[in-house]
Amino acid sequence: MKINKKIALTMCMVLIGILMFSTTALASGTGDVAGAIEDTWSDASEQIKTVVNKVVFPAIDLVLAVFFFAKLGTAYFDYRKHGQFEWAAPAILFACLVFTLTAPAYIWKILGM
Template sequence: MKKKTTKILLSAAMVTLLVVASAMPAFAAGDVAGAIENTWSAAQSQIRTVVDNVVFPVVDMILAILFFVKVGTAYFDYRKHGQFEFAAPCILFACLLFTLTAPMYIWSIL
């Protein structure tokens, strides 16, 4: 039994040594920042179009649905308990305003 365990450990050590010896470090050659800037410049108009026409409208729709659902549940809680909770509807409304107006200024920030 000890012979089998010794063989397995020896095999594992050899495999580990082989992997470590054959592993080559990968270094970036050239100007990485320049490559990223060139890629961004080439794809900037496409990214803007997708974000303005797909991402922001989807986020706006989700926030609008959440806002109206939360206002409805807050109203029903008001009818049940006599106290209207303003925090969650106000936060959702502020987020909705932020995402509705974001396409006007987000690209000047980036």
């Protein structure tokens, strides 16, 4: 019986928390919900583009650059050991790095933003 009371109390607290921190999204006086969503998206799309261009793409570029140079180093050491240089992995990482470095210039035109 004690466990049921704890579960009921926890569920009530969660429900109260949800009701306290939730807000209602109301359309303008005409009830045009689609227009309200489009206005919100048009306001937020510039901020999304800025964050993606200044944070997401540079983070991906950094990770790819580290992987590229690490793979290039290991490929060189394999070349020294076996006498054959494996180009596939460094070439793929380099192509991905070039793609993500140049993506902010054209990705938004493709997405229509």
